[in-house]
Amino acid sequence: MDPFVHLHSHTEYSLFDGISRIGELVSHVKEMGQTALAITDHGVMYGAVYLYKECIKQGIKPIIGCEIYVTRGSRFDKSGNGKEKLAHLILLAENNEGYQNLIKICSKAWTEGYYHRPRADHELLEKYHEGLIVTSACVGGEVPQAILNGDMDEARKVIEFYINTFGKDNYFLEIQNHGLPEEAAVRPVLASLAKEYGLGLVATND
Numbered sequence: 001m002d003p004f005v006h007l008h009s010h011t012e013y014s015l016f017d018g019i020s021r022i023g024e025l026v027s028h029v030k031e032m033g034q035t036a037l038a039i040t041d042h043g044v045m046y047g048a049v050y051l052y053k054e055c056i057k058q059g060i061k062p063i064i065g066c067e068i069y070v071t072r073g074s075r076f077d078k079s080g081n082g083k084e085k086l087a088h089l090i091l092l093a094e095n096n097e098g099y100q101n102l103i104k105i106c107s108k109a110w111t112e113g114y115y116h117r118p119r120a121d122h123e124l125l126e127k128y129h130e131g132l133i134v135t136s137a138c139v140g141g142e143v144p145q146a147i148l149n150g151d152m153d154e155a156r157k158v159i160e161f162y163i164n165t166f167g168k169d170n171y172f173l174e175i176q177n178h179g180l181p182e183e184a185a186v187r188p189v190l191a192s193l194a195k196e197y198g199l200g201l202v203a204t205n206d
């Protein structure tokens with residue numbers, strides 16, 4: 001059985017959210033017998049090079065990623081009052097093309113989509129989808145939010161968009177357990193949807 005791998009990790013570069021120092025994080029992962037580690041800071045890739053170098057130094061496989069903010073409309077629309085509820089989404093680079101596309105998505109989220117936060121939209125994800133693995137993120141993700149809102153039609157619509165965009169083998173539903181009632185509410189539904197669509201289910205820690 002392969003050891004657990006963290007695919008949803010926030011470092012010191014996730015301001016007001018992560019406190020893990022990259023060097024200590026990689027060392028701790030290695031001590032636990034894990035063989036790989038992803039970096040998925042909020043909206044930024046500042047720590048990617050540091051994680052890559054530290055992982056290579058310590059013999060751990062680095063996985064470069066980002067937890068992006070997704071707007072339900074267009075990233076160019078900045079007509080709201082700044083209180084738009086953005087969805088979270090995890091993007092992981094599968095290869096060098098994916099890494100380049102991840103850079104493009106993050107950069108355009110800042111330069112084209114920024115409105116209180118860096119925002120990507122579905123059009124941007126469709127354009128730069130090659131080489132990326134996607135997971136549905138925490139309870140702030142599009143699918144969990146639809147489930148919590150009691151809108152299963154929307155949950156299926158979102159799942160089908162990501163399957164059509166990234167492919168069934170590159171889209172995973174993500175479950176977490178930090179003792180939050182919202183997580184407990186969505187976990188069995190996510191598991192059922194994963195079975196319904198033939199998707200992989202991944203357990204992560206935010």
